[in-house]
Amino acid sequence: GENVEQHPSTLSVQEGDSAVIKCTYSDSASNYFPWYKQELGKRPQLIIDIRSNVGEKKDQRIAVTLNKTAKHFSLHITETQPEDSAVYFCASYMNRDDKIIFGKGTRLHILP
Amino acid sequence: EPEVTQTPSHQVTQMGQEVILRCVPISNHLYFYWYRQILGQKVEFLVSFYNNEISEKSEIFDDQFSVERPDGSNFTLKIRSTKLEDSAMYFCASRPLNEQYFGPGTRLTVT
Numbered sequence: 001g002e003n004v005e006q007h008p009s010t011l012s013v014q015e016g017d018s019a020v021i022k023c024t025y026s027d028s029a030s031n032y033f034p035w036y037k038q039e040l041g042k043r044p045q046l047i048i049d050i051r052s053n054v055g056e057k058k059d060q061r062i063a064v065t066l067n068k069t070a071k072h073f074s075l076h077i078t079e080t081q082p083e084d085s086a087v088y089f090c091a092s093y094m095n096r097d098d099k100i101i102f103g104k105g106t107r108l109h110i111l112p
Numbered sequence: 113e114p115e116v117t118q119t120p121s122h123q124v125t126q127m128g129q130e131v132i133l134r135c136v137p138i139s140n141h142l143y144f145y146w147y148r149q150i151l152g153q154k155v156e157f158l159v160s161f162y163n164n165e166i167s168e169k170s171e172i173f174d175d176q177f178s179v180e181r182p183d184g185s186n187f188t189l190k191i192r193s194t195k196l197e198d199s200a201m202y203f204c205a206s207r208p209l210n211e212q213y214f215g216p217g218t219r220l221t222v223t
Contacts, residue, residue: 032210036155043203043214044155051210089155093210098143098168099157100212 002027006090006103013080014111021075021106023090030092033066033073034100038087047088048075077108085110114138116215118204124221125194133189133218135204144187145205145212146179148172155203161187194222 003026013019025033031052036044050057050064050073057064061080066073077084090103117136125131137144146158160168161179176192187206191198199222204215 034211043216045214046211049211098160098162099145099170100147100155101157102155104154 002030002092002094002097002101004090004092004101004103006106008106009104010107010109012109012111015080015082017080019075019077019080019084019108021088021090021108023073023075023103025071025073025092025101027092027094028068028071029096030094032093033064034091034093035062035064035075036089036091036102038089038105044089080110082110082112084108116204116206116213118202118215118218120218121216122219122221124223127196127222128193131191131194131220133191133202133204133220135187135189135215136185137187137204137206138208138213139185141206141208141213143207144179144181145207146189147203147205147214148200149203149217150200158189158202191220194220196222198222 006023034049035047037047038044048059048062048064050066055066061078063076087105087107089105091100093100119134123131144161147155149155157170158173159179178190180188201217201219203217205212
């Protein structure tokens with residue numbers, strides 16, 4: 001079955017700097033890649049997503065890139081702010097299986 | 113903006129007891145899901161449900177688990193005989209197309 005690997009598990013970034021989180025997936029049939037932000041004790045919140053027919057997508061300070069050939073996708077957060085501190089999960093989805101497979105998460109700390 | 117809701121927010125039960133976790137998906141969504149998250153770990157898929165039947169389930173979703181859509185609005189997860197290792201946050205989700213909307217979760221504590 002599909003497997004999603006995510007790294008790093010923890011990332012500390014100075015406020016104002018950029019943060020990058022990387023993921024790989026195993027099944028080439030995966031066609032949708034959401035990113036979720038989860039604050040302590042809260043639900044996962046979708047922050048950005050990308051479909052397999054697109055290589056890059058940007059929404060203000062957040063961008064996601066997808067390399068289908070290498071089965072890599074990445075989250076980029078620029079001009080980080082204290083409220084960006086949270087756990088971020090990458091995930092993959094394919095129509096065939098109708099389920100989201102999550103990575104293990106990255107705990108992002110924004111340092112003042 | 114409509115949201116997925118879940119009740120209760122926290123459920124404490126004794127090992128061996130049955131629990132029912134309740135979810136109200138967003139009203140025009142047709143696809144429903146349950147996920148769980150053990151404390152400090154990743155979110156894990158349990159089951160997907162469409163057109164009043166299970167469309168996919170994980171190896172976690174064994175015979176002690178069942179799902180039901182008893183009426184036009186509720187979607188429930190039943191755990192028949194709870195074990196200590198069932199302690200986790202359980203999230204319901206629903207979707208119209210690709211994007212899944214998650215509920216706030218039910219924290220299940222089995223003692």
